[in-house]
Amino acid sequence: MSAAAVQDLRRVVAAVARLRGETIHDLVVRSDVRQLRVELASGLILVIAAERDPQGRPRLEVDVVEAPATPAGRAQMEVRFD
Numbered sequence: 527m528s529a530a531a532v533q534d535l536r537r538v539v540a541a542v543a544r545l546r547g548e549t550i551h552d553l554v555v556r557s558d559v560r561q562l563r564v565e566l567a568s569g570l571i572l573v574i575a576a577e578r579d580p581q582g583r584p585r586l587e588v589d590v591v592e593a594p595a596t597p598a599g600r601a602q603m604e605v606r607f608d
Contacts, residue, residue, distance in 0.1 A: 550566060
């Protein structure tokens with residue numbers, strides 16, 4: 527196993543360990559099955575995606591992010607006409 531592969535596994539473990547004890551609120555899989563999004567009751571979102579690196583090799587991306595405070599569909603923008 528290469529040093530890069532070990533580093534990737536460490537990132538995955540660190541991201542998933544952060545979710546211990548969380549409750550799953552929703553789960554969404556892209557239609558092309560390249561991405562899985564797990565929304566948790568606390569507002570955290572786990573995103574797992576299959577990507578390709580610059581050399582074309584498959585790579586697993588795992589991120590834990592916080593949900594936006596305002597859902598994108600409900601965001602408001604103020605526009606003034608002078």
